[in-house]
Amino acid sequence: MMTIIAATDFSVLAENAVEYAAAIAKHKNAKLILFNSFEIPFHAANTLLPASSIQTLMIENEIRLLERSFALSYEYGIEVGHESAFSFIEDELKEVISKYEAELVVLGMTQKTLEQDLWGNTTSFAIKNLKLPVLAVPLHAKFEGTKKVLFACDVLRGLSKKALARIKEVAVDLDAQVEVFNVDQRLEVLRSEDTHSSVVNTLDDGLDGITYYYKNVKSVMVIREIEKEIKEFQADLLIMVPKKYGFWANIIHRSKTRVMASGLDIPLLSIPL
Structure with missing residues (x-):
């Protein structure tokens, strides 16, 4: 159990x-x-x-x-x-x-x-x-059926098979649609046929059997774009995978997942690698 x-x-x-x-x-x-x-x-x-x-x-x-x-x-x-x-x-x-x-x-x-x-x-x-x-x-969230799940990620850093398996499990359990949402300044890299095919193949393998969408946005305002997409997609749940930094990098970087873990209107599910 x-x-x-x-x-x-x-x-x-x-x-x-x-x-x-x-x-x-x-x-x-x-x-x-x-x-x-x-x-x-x-x-x-x-x-x-x-x-x-x-x-x-x-x-x-x-x-x-x-x-x-x-x-x-x-x-x-x-x-x-x-x-x-x-x-x-x-x-x-x-x-x-x-x-x-x-x-x-x-x-x-x-x-x-x-x-x-x-x-x-x-x-x-x-x-x-x-x-x-x-x-x-968040304060006013109720578990009344999750139908749209937004998975915000950086596909250029790689897509974890473990994370995709968890997301698929959530989607199947809730009978929910999933949108894989990527925000990056280097979106032109994804235009490479090999890179694009690799991302699509990884998503197809990891999320096989569920309804999912894949969307890219080029922007330096990652958190703002995620908040905007939550509203546009009408997501019921946000999923993110926190990245691990070294000691010195931790002083400079703040995990976007941890920053998102406040002030949202929908729950945030953090899945560790």
Whole structure:
């Protein structure tokens, strides 16, 4: 049975992502694990609370998580477990994933802010560091049937067979159309017959059996073009594959996938290579 992990801090944003994850679990007959990384409230952290008071806060948090698990199990008819940790979520998430051999992590997608652009957040951390698909869900998104999937990529850097297999799996599971969308300054390279044939053959092999479209755009404004195409294609889901950079390149580059993981109106599925 597939296992999905949904992280929550009980905020409106996180709880919407939890509902989305529960709907996916019902659709796929999967097990859902709610994960909460308990942090002492700011006002409490700045006072000299006795150990017993902190323990009480942790127990109350555990009860809240347990009640949420029972409610989701009843509402969606799925198996729901829960895990909590007294630490930063980034430190514990990998251990929970390993414990349950999870195949998908679902997190809330924040609004775009300057702080998010500069430092990222838990979702961008997960996209960068986890070795399994991460689904970032914006505040008002509902799992009500995904019919159009936009796969934004750089075909000149190569198309991963693993990523294409995942995309095909998503499309078959949801009975959705796929648009492979490439944005590059070097679009003239694709006019080469050999390069074009190689790309088309790779797509035909990897996406055989599903309905897909292939579109190229020449532009230096990659993120803006993706946002524009989401609206034009009326996509329900955006899929991207984050690129891995070396240490020095990481200082210069910001992953487009991680930048896109905020401020969208549709969920973003990040598929690691």
